[in-house]
Amino acid sequence: MTARSVLYLALATIAAFAIGFGLVFFWVPNEADQGFIQKIFYLHVPLAIVALVGFIVGGIHGLRYLTTRDANHDVRSYIAIHISVIFAVGVLITGAIWGKGAWGKWWVWEEPTLVSFLIVALLYCTYYPLRFAIEDRERQARYASLFAVMAGAFVPLNFAAVRMAESFLHPRTLATAEGGLPGSMKLTVLVCGIAMALLWVTLARTELLIKTTRWRMRRLERELGEAGAAGRPSRVAPVVPPTEVGSD
Amino acid sequence: MAGDAANVAVRTERLGREYGELVALDKVTFELAEGRSLAILGPNGAGKSTLVRILAGLLRPTSGKVRVLDADLPGENWKLRGRVGYLGHRPMLYRDLTIAENLDFHARLHRIGDAADRIGELLDQVGLRRRADELVANLSAGMLHRADIARLLLPRPEILLLDEPLSNLDPAARDTLGAMLADQPVKARLTVSHEPERAAADHDEVLLIGGDGRVSWQGPAGEYDPDAHAGVYAGALR
Amino acid sequence: MSTYRALVAKDLRVELRTWQSVPAMALLAVGTFVLFRFGLDRTELEGTLAAGILLVTTLFAGLLAVNRLFVPEREEGGFETMRLAPVPAAAVFLAKATVLFVYLAIFGAITLAAFAFFFTPDIASLPLLLLVILLFNAAISVTGAFVSPIATNSRSRDLLVPILLIPLLVPAIVAAAQVAGPVFNPSLPAFSSYSGWLIAAVLYDFVFAALGLALYDFLLDD
Numbered sequence: 001m002t003a004r005s006v007l008y009l010a011l012a013t014i015a016a017f018a019i020g021f022g023l024v025f026f027w028v029p030n031e032a033d034q035g036f037i038q039k040i041f042y043l044h045v046p047l048a049i050v051a052l053v054g055f056i057v058g059g060i061h062g063l064r065y066l067t068t069r070d071a072n073h074d075v076r077s078y079i080a081i082h083i084s085v086i087f088a089v090g091v092l093i094t095g096a097i098w099g100k101g102a103w104g105k106w107w108v109w110e111e112p113t114l115v116s117f118l119i120v121a122l123l124y125c126t127y128y129p130l131r132f133a134i135e136d137r138e139r140q141a142r143y144a145s146l147f148a149v150m151a152g153a154f155v156p157l158n159f160a161a162v163r164m165a166e167s168f169l170h171p172r173t174l175a176t177a178e179g180g181l182p183g184s185m186k187l188t189v190l191v192c193g194i195a196m197a198l199l200w201v202t203l204a205r206t207e208l209l210i211k212t213t214r215w216r217m218r219r220l221e222r223e224l225g226e227a228g229a230a231g232r233p234s235r236v237a238p239v240v241p242p243t244e245v246g247s248d
Numbered sequence: 249m250a251g252d253a254a255n256v257a258v259r260t261e262r263l264g265r266e267y268g269e270l271v272a273l274d275k276v277t278f279e280l281a282e283g284r285s286l287a288i289l290g291p292n293g294a295g296k297s298t299l300v301r302i303l304a305g306l307l308r309p310t311s312g313k314v315r316v317l318d319a320d321l322p323g324e325n326w327k328l329r330g331r332v333g334y335l336g337h338r339p340m341l342y343r344d345l346t347i348a349e350n351l352d353f354h355a356r357l358h359r360i361g362d363a364a365d366r367i368g369e370l371l372d373q374v375g376l377r378r379r380a381d382e383l384v385a386n387l388s389a390g391m392l393h394r395a396d397i398a399r400l401l402l403p404r405p406e407i408l409l410l411d412e413p414l415s416n417l418d419p420a421a422r423d424t425l426g427a428m429l430a431d432q433p434v435k436a437r438l439t440v441s442h443e444p445e446r447a448a449a450d451h452d453e454v455l456l457i458g459g460d461g462r463v464s465w466q467g468p469a470g471e472y473d474p475d476a477h478a479g480v481y482a483g484a485l486r
Numbered sequence: 487m488s489t490y491r492a493l494v495a496k497d498l499r500v501e502l503r504t505w506q507s508v509p510a511m512a513l514l515a516v517g518t519f520v521l522f523r524f525g526l527d528r529t530e531l532e533g534t535l536a537a538g539i540l541l542v543t544t545l546f547a548g549l550l551a552v553n554r555l556f557v558p559e560r561e562e563g564g565f566e567t568m569r570l571a572p573v574p575a576a577a578v579f580l581a582k583a584t585v586l587f588v589y590l591a592i593f594g595a596i597t598l599a600a601f602a603f604f605f606t607p608d609i610a611s612l613p614l615l616l617l618v619i620l621l622f623n624a625a626i627s628v629t630g631a632f633v634s635p636i637a638t639n640s641r642s643r644d645l646l647v648p649i650l651l652i653p654l655l656v657p658a659i660v661a662a663a664q665v666a667g668p669v670f671n672p673s674l675p676a677f678s679s680y681s682g683w684l685i686a687a688v689l690y691d692f693v694f695a696a697l698g699l700a701l702y703d704f705l706l707d708d
Contacts, residue, residue: 066704069308116657123653130650133640137268138308143636146701147650150632153697157690158657222269306566329572340563344500356492357571403571 006209009202016195023188037101042188044094046196047087048117052155054084054200055124059152062145074141077148079207081127083200088121116158123151255282257317257407257436258303264311265298265461272298274461275312280453285430285437287447287469290457291481296440297337299457300409303438304334317407317435330358333405333434335413339396343385347376347395350384351402358403370398373428375421389416397425401432408432410439426450444474456480489573493581498588500558507554507589511547515597518543519604531605537666540601541622541659544594545652548623551589552630553647555582556638565635568706575702579631583698586627594619610674618665621687625658626651628694635705654694661687 024042058080065073095114096106108114130147134140258280265273272295280286288296301307303316305325313320319327341350348367355363371377374394379387387395393416400408413429414422429437430450441447448454454472458464464480465472501507522539523529531539559565568578598619601607609615629651637646664683668675 066701119653119656126646126649126653129642130636130640130646133642133646135641139639142704142707143640146636146704149701150654150697153693154654157693304570306569329570332570334566334570336563336566338563340567342496342500342558342562342564344504344558345496349499353492353496354567354571356488357567357573359488359572 003209006202006205009198009205013195013198013202016191016198020188020192020195023191028184028188037098040094040098040101042192044091044098045189046193047094048091049193050196050200051084051087051091052120052159053197054080054087055120055155056152058084058148059155062148062152065141065145066149071141074145075208075211076204077145078131079204079211081124081148083203083207085121085124085127087196087200088117088124091117092121113159120151120155120158123154127151255435256280256315257282257284258286258438259315260303260312261314262312263299263302263309263314265295265302265307266310271461273302273309273457276457276461276463277312278455278463278466280436280438282435284453285439285451286453286455287444287451288438288440288455288457289442289444289447290464291459293459295461296457297411300334300411300438300440301336304332304409306334330403331406333400333403333408335396335400335408335410337411339384339392340399341384341392341395344383346381346383347371347387347398348380350395351399354399354402360403366402367398370401374398374425390418390421393417394421394425397429406435408434408437408439410437412440412442415442444472444477448472448474487577490577490581490584493573493578494584494588497581497585501585501589507551508592511550511589511593512596512600514547514550515543515593516600518546519600523604529605531607532670534663534667534670536601536605536607536670537663539605540597540619541662541666544590544597544619544622545626545655545659547593547597548586548590548626548630549648549651551586551593552626552634552651553637553643555586555630555634559635560638565706575706576699578706579698579702582634583627583631583695586630587623590623590626591620594623607670608672610669610671614674615666615669618662618669618684618687621684621691622658622662624691625655625662625687625694628691628698629654629658632694632698632701632705658687658690661690 020042024039028042058077061073061077061080065071065077095117099108099114100106127144127147131140131144134143256279259278261277263273263276264271276299278286288299290296298307302309302314302321305316305319305321305328308322315321316328317331319325321328341347342353345353348371351367351370352363355367360366368377371380374397376391376394376398379391384392384395393413397413400410408429410429414426417425429439437451439447439451448469451469454465454467454469455463456465456472456477458480465477519539556564559568567573598615602609633647633650633654637643637650640646661683665680665687668680
C-alpha cells in the first residue's frame with residue numbers, strides 16, 4: 001500500500017460518486033409520495049449498509065488479532081470501527097432528515113430498524129472510552145479486539161431480533177413483496193452503495209497510511225535521539241508495529 | 249545446543265519486554281540446567297519481576313524466545329499449567345477466606361488428591377497450623393507471606409519462580425523458610441532478590457540485570473563479587 | 487466439573503461472609519421503587535410501564551453486582567491463580583455467570599415482593615413472569631461475566647461497566663418487556679403475540695453464552 005494506490009482509490013471513489021449522483025439527480029424517477037426529499041435515501045441506505053459491514057470487518061480483524069497477536073490486525077480493527085462509527089453518525093443524521101421530510105418526524109421510537117441502528121451506534125461509541133481507559137497497549141488491543149468481536153456478532157443478532165417486530169414506517173428497502181423497489185431505484189442504490197464502499201476503503205487506507213508513516217517517523221526520531229516532531233502517540237489509537245509499508 | 253547432556257530447565261534467547269517506550273528487559277539471554285538454582289539480582293526497576301512473570305507465563309515477551317521445561321512460551325503456555333510455582337509480591341490468597349479455605353480452594357483447582365494431608369503438612373512446615381482458621385485479612389505481613397509459601401508448594405510444582413520470597417520475614421523465619429525453599433525437590437529454582445550476598449550464597453548461579461534491562465553479569469555464584477558490581481546498583485535510578 | 491464448583495463455592499462463600507453485593511442491590515431496588523412511586527405519583531402500575539420499571543431496576547442492580555464480580559480476582563491474585571492452575575477459561579466464565587445469576591435470583595425474589603407491595607400490579611401469570619425474569623437475569627449474567635473482567639482491569643471500572651453493558655442488554659430488555667408487559671394485566675393475551683419475543687430472549691441468552699465461552703480464553707490470557 002503506497003500513497004499512490006490510495007490516490008487511485010480516491011479517484012475511483014470520486015468517479016463512483018459522480019456516476020451515483022448523476023443517476024440520483026438526473027435519471028431515477030422521484031418516488032411518488034415522498035417527493036424530492038426521498039433522494040436522501042440513496043445516501044442513507046448505502047451509508048447504513050457500509051457502516052454495518054464495516055463493523056463486521058472490524059470484528060473480523062479483532063478476531064484475527066486475538067488468534068495471531070499481530071498488532072497489524074488491531075490497527076485495522078480500530079480503523080474499521082472508527083470510520084464505521086463516523087458513517088453511522090451519518091446514517092442517523094440522514095435518517096432524521098429523511099424522516100422529517102417524508103413523514104414529518106425527526107425520530108420515531110416505534111420504528112425497530114431505526115432503533116436497532118441507534119443501539120449499534122451507541123454500542124460502538126463505547127469503543128473509544130474502552131480503549132482510552134486501558135493504558136497497557138497489549139491489553140488495550142486485546143480487550144478492544146474482544147469488544148470488536150462481541151459487538152460484531154451483536155450487529156446481525158440485533159437486526160435479526162428486530163425483524164420479528166412489525167414495522168409500519170420504515171420501508172423494507174430490499175424486500176421483494178409489494179413494497180419492493182423498482183429496478184431503476186435498485187440500480188441507483190447499488191451504484192451509490194459501491195461508491196460508499198469505495199469511500200470507506202479509501203478513508204481506511206488513508207488512515208492506515210498516516211498511522212504507519214507517523215510510526216516510522218517516531219521510530220526514526222527515537223533512534224536519532226530527537227524529540228517529537230511527529231507528536232506524542234495517541235492513547236486511544238493503536239501503535240502501528242514495524243512492518244514494511246509495502247507489505248499489505 | 250548440541251552436546252547438552254543435562255536437560256535445560258529454563259532457556260531464554262534475546263528476551264525483550266517493552267511497555268510502550270519503556271524497556272524493561274533487553275536481549276536477555278541465559279540458560280539454567282535442571283537441578284540448578286539461579287539468583288536474579290539487580291537494582292529496582294531492572295525488570296527482574298518482569299522476567300520472572302514472563303517465565304511463569306503470566307506475561308508475554310515483546311521479543312525473543314523463552315523456553316521453560318518443555319514449553320515454548322507464550323504459545324505453549326498451557327503445558328505449564330499446574331507445574332509452575334510462582335510467588336509474587338502480592339499473595340495469591342483471598343482476604344475474606346481463612347487460610348485453610350484458601351488452601352482448600354487451590355487444592356481443588358489443582359485437583360490435588362491428598363489435599364487434606366498435604367495442607368496439614370504444609371501448614372506445619374510454615375508454622376501456621378494453629379492459625380489455619382483465621383481470615384487472611386487478619387494476618388500480619390509475615391504470616392501472610394508464610395501462608396502464601398504454603399499455597400505455592402501445595403501442588404508440588406516442578407519449578408519455583410520466587411520474587412523476593414524472604415522479604416517480609418523476621419531473621420529466624422528467613423532461615424527456616426529459606427532452607428525449606430532451597431530443599432524443595434524441584435527441577436529449578438529462580439529467585440529474585442535484593443540481597444546479593446545472601447542470594448549468591450543460597451544459589452548455584454547468578455544473573456545480574458542492570459537498570460537498562462540488559463544482562464550485566466552472569467555466572468556461577470561462587471564467582472560473583474558484589475563489590476565489583478556496586479556500580480550497577482548505584483547508577484540505576486531512573 | 488469440580489473446578490466450576492470450586493469457583494462458584496468460593497464466590498458464594500465470600501458473599502455469605504461479607505454480603506457485599508446482594509444487600510446493596512436490594513437497597514438500590516427498593517430505593518428506586520420509592521423514587522418511582524413519588525416521581526410518577528402512582529401507587530398502581532400495570533402493563534408495559536410496570537414491566538419497564540421492574541426490568542430497568544433489575545438491570546441497574548445487576549450493574550452493581552457486575553462491578554464487584556472480579557475485584558477480588560484483580561486485587562487478591564485471582565487472575566494469577568486461575569492462569570497458573572489447570573483451570574479452563576470456560577469454567578471461569580460459567581462460574582462467574584452462575585454467581586451473578588444466583589445473586590440476581592435472590593435479589594429478584596426480594597424485589598418482586600417489594601414491587602408487588604409498592605405497586606400492586608395485576609399478574610396474569612406468575613410462572614410466565616418468573617420465566618421472563620429468569621431469562622433476563624441470565625442475559626445480565628452472561629454479558630456481565632464477559633464485561634466484568636474487561637472493566638475491572640481498566641482505569642475506570644465504574645464508568646465502563648454501564649456503558650458497555652447497557653447497549654449490549656437493550657435487545658434483552660426489549661424482548662423481556664414485550665413478554666412481561668402483557669403479564670402485568672388482568673388477563674393474558676394470545677400466546678402467539680409474545681411467543682416470538684420469548685424465543686428471542688432465549689436466543690439472546692444462548693448466543694451470548696456461546697460467544698462468552700468461545701472468547702473467554704482470550705479474556706483471561708494476558
